[in-house]
Amino acid sequence: MEKVLTRNIGADLKPTGLNAYEANGGYQGLRKALAELSPKDCQDVISASNLRGRGGAGFPTGMKWSFVPMGDRCTPGHKYLVCNADEMEPGAFKDRLLMEYDPHQLIEGMILSAYTIGADISYIFIRGEYVVAIQRLRDALAECYAAGYLGDNILGSGFSLKMYVHPSAGRYICGEETALINALEGKRANPRAKPPFPQVSGLWGRPTIVNNVETLCNISHIIYRGADWFNSLGVGEDSGTKMFGVSGRVKNPGCWELPMGTPIREIIEDHAGGMQEGLQLKGFLPGGGSTDFLTHEHLDLAMDYNVIGKAGSRMGTGTMIILDDQTCPVGMVLNLIRFFAHESCGFCTPCRDGLPWSRQVLEDIESGHGQAEDLETLAYQIGYIGAIGNTHCALAPGAMEPLQSALKYFRDDFDRHISGGCCPYHTTRGA
Amino acid sequence: MNDAQMIQTDLDSVLSAEELREIDAELSHVPYKSGAAIDALKIVQARRGWISDQCLQAIAKYLDMSAEELEGIATFYNLIYRRPVGKKVILFCDSVSCWICGCDSIKQKITDVLGVDYGQTTEDNEYSLIPVPCLGACDRAPVMMVGDDLVTHIDEAKIDELFADKTNNSGGNT
Numbered sequence: 001m002e003k004v005l006t007r008n009i010g011a012d013l014k015p016t017g018l019n020a021y022e023a024n025g026g027y028q029g030l031r032k033a034l035a036e037l038s039p040k041d042c043q044d045v046i047s048a049s050n051l052r053g054r055g056g057a058g059f060p061t062g063m064k065w066s067f068v069p070m071g072d073r074c075t076p077g078h079k080y081l082v083c084n085a086d087e088m089e090p091g092a093f094k095d096r097l098l099m100e101y102d103p104h105q106l107i108e109g110m111i112l113s114a115y116t117i118g119a120d121i122s123y124i125f126i127r128g129e130y131v132v133a134i135q136r137l138r139d140a141l142a143e144c145y146a147a148g149y150l151g152d153n154i155l156g157s158g159f160s161l162k163m164y165v166h167p168s169a170g171r172y173i174c175g176e177e178t179a180l181i182n183a184l185e186g187k188r189a190n191p192r193a194k195p196p197f198p199q200v201s202g203l204w205g206r207p208t209i210v211n212n213v214e215t216l217c218n219i220s221h222i223i224y225r226g227a228d229w230f231n232s233l234g235v236g237e238d239s240g241t242k243m244f245g246v247s248g249r250v251k252n253p254g255c256w257e258l259p260m261g262t263p264i265r266e267i268i269e270d271h272a273g274g275m276q277e278g279l280q281l282k283g284f285l286p287g288g289g290s291t292d293f294l295t296h297e298h299l300d301l302a303m304d305y306n307v308i309g310k311a312g313s314r315m316g317t318g319t320m321i322i323l324d325d326q327t328c329p330v331g332m333v334l335n336l337i338r339f340f341a342h343e344s345c346g347f348c349t350p351c352r353d354g355l356p357w358s359r360q361v362l363e364d365i366e367s368g369h370g371q372a373e374d375l376e377t378l379a380y381q382i383g384y385i386g387a388i389g390n391t392h393c394a395l396a397p398g399a400m401e402p403l404q405s406a407l408k409y410f411r412d413d414f415d416r417h418i419s420g421g422c423c424p425y426h427t428t429r430g431a
Numbered sequence: 432m433n434d435a436q437m438i439q440t441d442l443d444s445v446l447s448a449e450e451l452r453e454i455d456a457e458l459s460h461v462p463y464k465s466g467a468a469i470d471a472l473k474i475v476q477a478r479r480g481w482i483s484d485q486c487l488q489a490i491a492k493y494l495d496m497s498a499e500e501l502e503g504i505a506t507f508y509n510l511i512y513r514r515p516v517g518k519k520v521i522l523f524c525d526s527v528s529c530w531i532c533g534c535d536s537i538k539q540k541i542t543d544v545l546g547v548d549y550g551q552t553t554e555d556n557e558y559s560l561i562p563v564p565c566l567g568a569c570d571r572a573p574v575m576m577v578g579d580d581l582v583t584h585i586d587e588a589k590i591d592e593l594f595a596d597k598t599n600n601s602g603g604n605t
Contacts, residue, residue, distance in 0.1 A: 087567045088564050088565060088567070089565065090526040090527045090528070090564070090565040091526070091527055091528050091565065091569050092565070092567060092569070093567045093568055093569045093570055095567070096567045096568065127567075128510050129510075129522060129563065129566055129567075129576060130567070131576075131579045131581075132581075164460075167473075168508075168510075169469050169472070169473060169508035169509070169510045169511050170508050170509035170510035170511075170563075170564075171507065171508055171509055172564050183469065185461075185466050186461070186465055186466040186467055186468035186469050186470070186504070187465075187468070187504065188503055188504055188507045189507065189508075204462050204466075245569070245570065246570075247528040247531075247569035247570055247572060248528060248531050248532070249531060249532065253569070253570040253571075253572070254570045255570060285527075289526070289527055289565075319569070321527055321528055321531070321569070322531075323531070324531075327531050331530075332527060332530070332531065335525075335526070335527050335530045336527055339526055339527070339564060339565075342564075343564060345507075
């Protein structure tokens, strides 16, 4: 398979500086666009490529960009491009890799994206714990300013762009794009009501696009090599390649660039090496902590947005978390709900008060104090908290996804906790 | 001089010239002062390790905000510390992949070795232990950060090695 996003990431895991990046075709996409393509041309290529957002929601990137007012339709002032590098989804570890080992790929994609939407200021909003990535991005930005890829009149084109690295002060909800914008404005990161959408009124009330790291890393390749090439990369319905990851008790946990539509079984068995000795696969979250469990029956599905959606889950970030047969599903869901309850921004009641309630019920069940009616309580909470429209943003409904699917696929385990008055896994979990 | 004036005067001398210079640099690219609130907190914390009440009030005053509003921001974010922390903060990942890979027993081991639980600092002021949301290194679980360093594939032997100079009776406090 052709490597695109990881073409500069070798087995030695050496970071790619400007010289090495340029030597392997780097900044050719930018040179081509500034010399030959109008912003409208770039927009058309990205729309035709069928690139979908790699942050989790899978929204078509070209369509997202198309809502930004252009030319006379835009009032005078700044427009912003923001890279969402706040990788905090439990089980997600793909953007770290892209930023640590090939920071220029992200920066080139951002310059091209800013050119397309007419942005003159851009931010990389990155989680503060990514110390190495922050430093490498800052070094790369300095190289870009020195080489004329950033700043005024880039490569003599008349297009100007400033770019800043903005480390976050830390909160999961900052990954939600309107919450991220509030954090950039120095406020509490409560999500905003939509509309207005950020494309029209985002950072400081100005048109703003927020895209995930991996999404932006694709842009220069698509601009340079075209939409048809990108469409040909996927082996299923979706275009391009994807960073797929596997964590949990498999032989070879890791992250690999593979064609969109790669079967789940191939990712888990061939790339992750299958389960560790003595363990069986019981289920998996296909795309991070806020996606529904899938099980054995789904192993031959393709990792495409719609295919995973039809199976009752979401492709999310594409980084899977494996549940083995000696890890307690109730404990795993409790860990996730505890995370989401802690990271709730506290703005709306179902999330602020509902998630701690779910956590309490699950703690009771896990510790052997559960009652039969607790399962009805959980079902009630799932119906109330999980319904889109009852909450201010998608955090709480996302939290309900692993819970509702655990109750569907691992109901026996919940029952055994309640009838046995203890966690049946503790003997083997060592917890 | 009445009390109010005295507080006023004191607050003006809390932040160092260097801190003010860095905050001013942030102010140069935000449309209104409170837009630099989080940056200002980070600038001061980078030098002092944490944000004291006095620092909070001084920053708020400098940014034309109420201290209450800034407090709401400071306490919202996981990496802004409103209590003193040790020289190095241990950010311990207890999210799902690390949990599956046995982080509960590792955390217990750290508590045994350093004598501190979550939210506590060792008596010698070397380490504070804080849980952190998924550190994005799940393929190398269990993981944690010690200061700026990511420590991967942690097991009990690695904890012994990392904290070899610590005894298990150092005791903890908040």
